Amino acid sequence: MIKEIALIIVSVVFVNNFVLAKFLGLCPFLGVSQKTSSAIGMGAAVTFVMTLSSAITWIVYNFVLLPGDANIIAKVFPSIRELGLIEVLKTISYILVIATLVQLVEMMLRKMAPALYESLGIYLPLITTNCAVLGVALLNTTDSPKHLGFLQATVQGFGAGIGFMVAMLLMSGIRERLALVNIPPSLRGVPIAFICTGLMALAFLGFSGMVQ
Amino acid sequence: MAEQNNLKEFTKGIFQYNPMFVLVLGICPSLAVTTSVKNGLAMGGAATFVLVCSNFIISIVRSFIPREIRIPCFIVVIAAFVTMVELLMKAYLPPELNASLGIFIPLIVVNCIIMYRAESFAYKNKPFASVLDGAGLGLGWTLSLCLVSSIREIAGSGTLFGLKVSESYQPASVMIMAPGAFIVLGLLLGFFNWRKLRKSEKSMKTVMKND
Numbered sequence: 275m276i277k278e279i280a281l282i283i284v285s286v287v288f289v290n291n292f293v294l295a296k297f298l299g300l301c302p303f304l305g306v307s308q309k310t311s312s313a314i315g316m317g318a319a320v321t322f323v324m325t326l327s328s329a330i331t332w333i334v335y336n337f338v339l340l341p342g343d344a345n346i347i348a349k350v351f352p353s354i355r356e357l358g359l360i361e362v363l364k365t366i367s368y369i370l371v372i373a374t375l376v377q378l379v380e381m382m383l384r385k386m387a388p389a390l391y392e393s394l395g396i397y398l399p400l401i402t403t404n405c406a407v408l409g410v411a412l413l414n415t416t417d418s419p420k421h422l423g424f425l426q427a428t429v430q431g432f433g434a435g436i437g438f439m440v441a442m443l444l445m446s447g448i449r450e451r452l453a454l455v456n457i458p459p460s461l462r463g464v465p466i467a468f469i470c471t472g473l474m475a476l477a478f479l480g481f482s483g484m485v486q
Numbered sequence: 487m488a489e490q491n492n493l494k495e496f497t498k499g500i501f502q503y504n505p506m507f508v509l510v511l512g513i514c515p516s517l518a519v520t521t522s523v524k525n526g527l528a529m530g531g532a533a534t535f536v537l538v539c540s541n542f543i544i545s546i547v548r549s550f551i552p553r554e555i556r557i558p559c560f561i562v563v564i565a566a567f568v569t570m571v572e573l574l575m576k577a578y579l580p581p582e583l584n585a586s587l588g589i590f591i592p593l594i595v596v597n598c599i600i601m602y603r604a605e606s607f608a609y610k611n612k613p614f615a616s617v618l619d620g621a622g623l624g625l626g627w628t629l630s631l632c633l634v635s636s637i638r639e640i641a642g643s644g645t646l647f648g649l650k651v652s653e654s655y656q657p658a659s660v661m662i663m664a665p666g667a668f669i670v671l672g673l674l675l676g677f678f679n680w681r682k683l684r685k686s687e688k689s690m691k692t693v694m695k696n697d
Contacts, residue, residue, distance in 0.1 A: 294664060296518070296664075297515075297517045297518040297664065299514070300513045301513065361572075361576075362569060362573075365569050365595050366569065369561055369596070370558075370561075373557075373558060402561075405596045405597075408596050412589045413589065417588060458676075459683060460683055461676040461679070462679075464510055465672045465673070465676035466676075467672070468669070468672030469672035469673070471668045471672075472664075472665045472666070472667070473669075475663075476660070476665040478664075479664070
């Protein structure tokens with residue numbers, strides 16, 4: 275059990291890192307990675323939202339969308355039992371769960387850590403449109419190669435958040451150095467950030483094959 | 487005059503507001519699906535459809551949406567069209583194309599370009615102008631996807647649209663993997679920046695000459 279969980283975490287943090295191998299969550303990755311402190315804050319907020327949303331979307335998927343006897347809606351409308359609602363409702367239901375959670379995190383941060391709330395600025399409500407959050411929900415449920423249990427799905431969500439934070443931390447370290455270097459004017463800003471990300475992704479490619 | 491304005495709403499999305507190279511929005515799908523030109527075209531088409539339809543609907547109902555809850559309303563409209571496009575693609579496109587686009591079709595719902603146009607254009611403008619704006623930006627994005635994906639497909643698998651480019655070329659498969667995507671886009675952005683800088687330098691010089 276513990277071995278399996280450790281395997282999932284190593285897999286999503288290093289081998290299939292969401293930012294560097296799966297291209298998910300690039301907008302906040304490039305937008306908030308200027309300073310290490312805000313990178314940590316953003317990473318923590320995203321990890322929190324990802325863990326919770328993985329848990330809740332797993333419940334929604336298994337008890338509302340999936341056809342079968344466990345479906346709650348099928349108890350009222352019997353025709354749902356065979357068809358399920360995966361195709362029609364997955365996008366809408368998942369995005370609503372995530373939007374609600376982000377609102378909750380925003381309210382909590384404003385009360386508990388006002389300084390962090392200020393420094394995250396526009397990127398906090400934008401976690402809703404962070405494709406890594408919706409991406410992990412989809413990869414846990416509909417697009418998963420095999421059916422994941424509740425614990426596995428939640429751990430995968432948590433691990434993906436940690437992977438996002440690791441990538442952001444590394445990037446913020448690089449960008450703090452980049453500010454002091456003389457870069458050709460046409461590559462300044464976003465282009466050089468992309469090239470550095472590419473080199474980081476190349477380094478992370480070395481982990482591939484570690485976990486099946 | 488009105489016709490000229492309409493044309494401008496359409497063409498601004500291709501050059502002046504090009505989503506990929508000028509606004510640098512919607513990067514995640516731009517990198518993930520550009521492994522071959524076919525994927526790039528399919529993704530661009532799907533996103534353009536969603537962009538045009540959501541712009542149209544949001545612009546029609548814009549006076550009924552209260553400012554405070556506009557973002558959830560936009561998301562629901564966009565999600566509805568994304569679901570439609572996903573079902574349509576599953577029905578009419580070859581299964582391997584659907585498999586290679588994977589989760590990036592449902593992820594159109596969180597594509598920043600669509601949200602950005604809903605918020606900054608469709609919520610403030612008339613339906614017809616919004617449709618043109620959506621079509622222009624969608625076309626601009628599709629063209630940039632084609633540019634990136636053709637570079638990556640030629641360098642990474644030595645083909646274009648599945649046809650072999652040259653017999654002697656040994657493909658560098660790193661280009662169709664993650665690192666290649668980041669580096670190609672970084673260099674392309676650098677190239678467009680360089681052109682812009684050179685143009686502004688030139689215009690500076692002519693101004694100085696005239697003085």
